[in-house]
Amino acid sequence: MLRFSQLNIGFTKGQRQDPKVLFTSGELSFQAGDFVALIGPNGSGKTTLFNTILDHQPLLSGNLFFNEKDWKTLSRKEKVKTVSFVPSKFNGVQHLSVKELIAMGRAPHANLLNQFSQKDHQVVAKVMEELDLTQFAEKDTLYLSDGERQIAMIGKALAQETRIIILDEPTAFLDYNNRRKVLKILQKVARKNKQLIFISSHDLELCFEYCNRVVGIDQKQKEMCDFFEPFHKEDIISKIF
Numbered sequence: 001m002l003r004f005s006q007l008n009i010g011f012t013k014g015q016r017q018d019p020k021v022l023f024t025s026g027e028l029s030f031q032a033g034d035f036v037a038l039i040g041p042n043g044s045g046k047t048t049l050f051n052t053i054l055d056h057q058p059l060l061s062g063n064l065f066f067n068e069k070d071w072k073t074l075s076r077k078e079k080v081k082t083v084s085f086v087p088s089k090f091n092g093v094q095h096l097s098v099k100e101l102i103a104m105g106r107a108p109h110a111n112l113l114n115q116f117s118q119k120d121h122q123v124v125a126k127v128m129e130e131l132d133l134t135q136f137a138e139k140d141t142l143y144l145s146d147g148e149r150q151i152a153m154i155g156k157a158l159a160q161e162t163r164i165i166i167l168d169e170p171t172a173f174l175d176y177n178n179r180r181k182v183l184k185i186l187q188k189v190a191r192k193n194k195q196l197i198f199i200s201s202h203d204l205e206l207c208f209e210y211c212n213r214v215v216g217i218d219q220k221q222k223e224m225c226d227f228f229e230p231f232h233k234e235d236i237i238s239k240i241f
């Protein structure tokens with residue numbers, strides 16, 4: 001479904017400076033239904049990789065393929081219908097209800113007049129039910145708890161119905177129970193909807209428990225390392241940290 005071919009991930013500071021490569025991906029393929037944890041030390045380049053996939057930062061070199069189509073050839077509209085993004089922190093917006101936030105996920109599917117179809121309404125209702133958010137439907141996103149708000153943001157991504165969902169440190173601001181709850185929801189979504197889900201995280205134990213794939217950034221070798229179940233935690237930790 002998604003294939004990295006010798007991606008060089010990094011950034012260019014100024015036009016006159018050479019690009020700084022943080023790491024290279026080698027050859028990696030991810031399938032529908034994979035729940036992938038991207039791990040690595042602070043500053044190793046997890047967010048930079050996500051920003052590159054999301055076109056917020058240029059790909060220095062290499063090729064990214066979605067269903068064997070070169071990512072560069074997809075239009076912006078095709079991309080927003082393919083990949084959704086959940087930032088690690090969303091503070092909420094006054095007068096924006098949970099239902100309205102989730103409905104924003106349908107924007108890429110709306111017609112030219114921004115009118116919602118019956119299907120759009122059905123998807124929003126289904127997502128709220130699946131995530132147990134119906135009770136908060138009219139609640140202002142500003143006044144949700146961090147856990148409720150994170151789950152509402154996941155709801156917005158689910159309503160977008162993309163094949164790929166990327167979440168930057170989705171558990172960073174959550175307590176123990178909500179960390180588990182969020183990862184359990186994502187594990188279920190990946191399996192049930194056959195969506196490809198990437199998270200970045202420093203919650204290694206929880207990643208080993210809920211994800212079926214762990215990809216680490218080896219800063220010394222400047223390369224990505226792919227690990228499959230059963231995970232040998234000590235080996236992974238000593239290689240990556």
Ligand SMILES: Nc1ncnc2c1ncn2[C@@H]1O[C@H](COP(=O)(O)OP(=O)(O)OP(=O)(O)O)[C@@H](O)[C@H]1O
Pocket residue numbers: 010011012013022040041042043044045046047048049
């Ligand atoms: N456009 C840019 N300009 C300058 N520096 C950049 C740019 N993009 C990324 N970097 C640098 O690249 C490095 C990797 O940053 P990134 O945020 O991707 O790391 P991370 O693995 O997500 O870290 P953390 O775990 O702390 O969130 C950092 O040193 C960052 O400052």
